[in-house]
Each structure stands twice: as C-alpha cells, then as structure tokens.
Amino acid sequence: MKIAELFGKGRPVFSCEVFPPKKDTPIDSIYETLDGLKDIRPDFISVTYGAGGSSNVNHSTQEIASIIKNKYHIPAMAHLTCVACTKGEATEVLAGLKANGVENVLALRGDRSPDYPPKTDFLHASDLVSFIHRRGDFGVSAACYPEGHPESPDLVSDIRHLKEKVDAGAQHLVSQLFFDNDDFLRFVERCRIAGINVPIEAGIMPVLKKSSIERMVSMCGASLPRKLTRILAKYGDHPEAMREAGLAYAIDQITDLMAAGVDGIHLYTMNNPEVAKYISSSISTLRTL
Numbered sequence: 001m002k003i004a005e006l007f008g009k010g011r012p013v014f015s016c017e018v019f020p021p022k023k024d025t026p027i028d029s030i031y032e033t034l035d036g037l038k039d040i041r042p043d044f045i046s047v048t049y050g051a052g053g054s055s056n057v058n059h060s061t062q063e064i065a066s067i068i069k070n071k072y073h074i075p076a077m078a079h080l081t082c083v084a085c086t087k088g089e090a091t092e093v094l095a096g097l098k099a100n101g102v103e104n105v106l107a108l109r110g111d112r113s114p115d116y117p118p119k120t121d122f123l124h125a126s127d128l129v130s131f132i133h134r135r136g137d138f139g140v141s142a143a144c145y146p147e148g149h150p151e152s153p154d155l156v157s158d159i160r161h162l163k164e165k166v167d168a169g170a171q172h173l174v175s176q177l178f179f180d181n182d183d184f185l186r187f188v189e190r191c192r193i194a195g196i197n198v199p200i201e202a203g204i205m206p207v208l209k210k211s212s213i214e215r216m217v218s219m220c221g222a223s224l225p226r227k228l229t230r231i232l233a234k235y236g237d238h239p240e241a242m243r244e245a246g247l248a249y250a251i252d253q254i255t256d257l258m259a260a261g262v263d264g265i266h267l268y269t270m271n272n273p274e275v276a277k278y279i280s281s282s283i284s285t286l287r288t289l
Helices: 027-038 055-070 087-099 125-134 155-168 181-193 210-220 226-235 239-259 273-282
Strands: 013-018 044-047 076-081 104-108 139-144 172-175 200-204 264-268
Touching: 013 027, 027 055, 027 273, 044 055, 055 076, 055 087, 076 087, 076 125, 087 125, 104 125, 125 139, 125 155, 139 155, 155 181, 181 200, 181 239, 200 239, 226 239, 239 264, 239 273
Parallel strands: 013 044, 013 264, 044 076, 076 104, 104 139, 139 172, 172 200, 200 264
Antiparallel strands: none
C-alpha cells in the first residue's frame, strides 16, 4: 500500500520511525524493537538511511524495510538520501526494494558526514523525488521543516522549495521534530495557502534526556518553548523525572495536535519500543476518533 492512501479515512494516521543497528551490531537486534512496535499497530514504519553512505548500514535499511513488510505485514517506508547515492546506486536500491515488495520511499537530501564524501548526482531532495517518481510503482514522501530548514534564508523560500518537492512527485510529507504545536499549525496553514495539499504528518520526538535533546536541537534548528525549557531546567539532571516529564510533554503535544485535526503523527521512537507503547496506549482512544 502507498502511504498516501492511508490518509483521508476519518482518523489521523499514526506511524513510527526506526533506524538500523550500528554496523558492529547484528541486524537481528532490530527484532526486539519491531516486536514491540507491532503491538501498537502503527499504520506504517519508516527506516532511516545511514549517514553519509555507509554501504553496510544502507543495505540494512533495505533489509529492515523488507522485514517490516513481509514478516510483520506493516507498510514500510525506506529512507533514501541524495548525499549517499549516485543515480546508479539509487536505481539498484529501488530495484531491491521493489523485489521485496516495499512500495514507499522517503527522499531526503541527507546529513553530510566528514567520513563519507557526498555524492553529487542529486543536488537537492526534489531531484531525488523526481527520479523516484519517474520510475513509477513507488509512493514518494519528503521531509518538511515547521520552523524552516536550517540552511533556508527565510520561511518564504523554504515553502517555495517544499512546493518544488511536491510538484516533483512527493505525495506525503513528514515533518522534522518540533516542540511548539503553534509552529506546526502555522506551517501547515502556510503550506495550504501555497497550494501544498498533500498529507503532512507531525514529527514528534519524546524528550527523555536533556543532553540528547540539546544535541538534536543544535542539529535541526528546532526551538524550545518556555514550557519545555522549564521542564529541562527542573528535571534535566534527574533521569527518571526527566523521562516521566518528557513522556507527558509528548503525549500532551499529540493530544493537542489530534484535537486540531492534523493528518497524522510520526513518532521518532529512537528504537525504544517501550516508549512507543506507552505513548500509543495513552492516546489509544484518540486514534479511533
């Protein structure tokens, strides 16, 4: 099933993201994560692509997407990045996904890594979106940034580039993490005014550790609202309290977003099925309305 077909059925889509095990960890370790996630019945699971282009990790992305689709019978979406692929490599990846019944790809520029020189066949995510779209048989998704891409000069330019990705064939968008729902809702409104009418999922990352979220925010440019900074200041040095407060904050975010009628929630699980199950259980009734 194409991801875009999951939307418009009277309820918000709920999906999850996992990442491949590190290169020195057996791929079988992903089964513990997936065994936990299957119990919450996500509408689909996405699998990240290795930073920079590590061939072992990138092969794992295809393998895990296939496992999700064929062992767990959950629609899978494999990430694919510009910085990691030549056109020939992208063609090979797509052929492998198709052979294993994986029908969905999230096309990204990807984060550059000093350990792997970036490939240059696809300079922008819109180029990769178009490349995949022209080959047919795939649902193509793309990323979006509620507060603007860190490298974008302004929000107007950011929306214009996003429209280019949609016009190139992106049928569904997944947002970068954010912590202020008003930022996301204003972003969706700007998208609709610009003629971007594909489903837009809200990307939610639970804040479980102060150090981890500060690192993520420095990388993606997301801002921390006053409510969250108070939580970090009060509980950041107390792991159990921080975990409890962070989960409560994420659940509150999701509850408010669902009440606002968002298209879907994409949960960044960090391969922690217990956190995903806790959140899913807390919003189980909301997912049916």
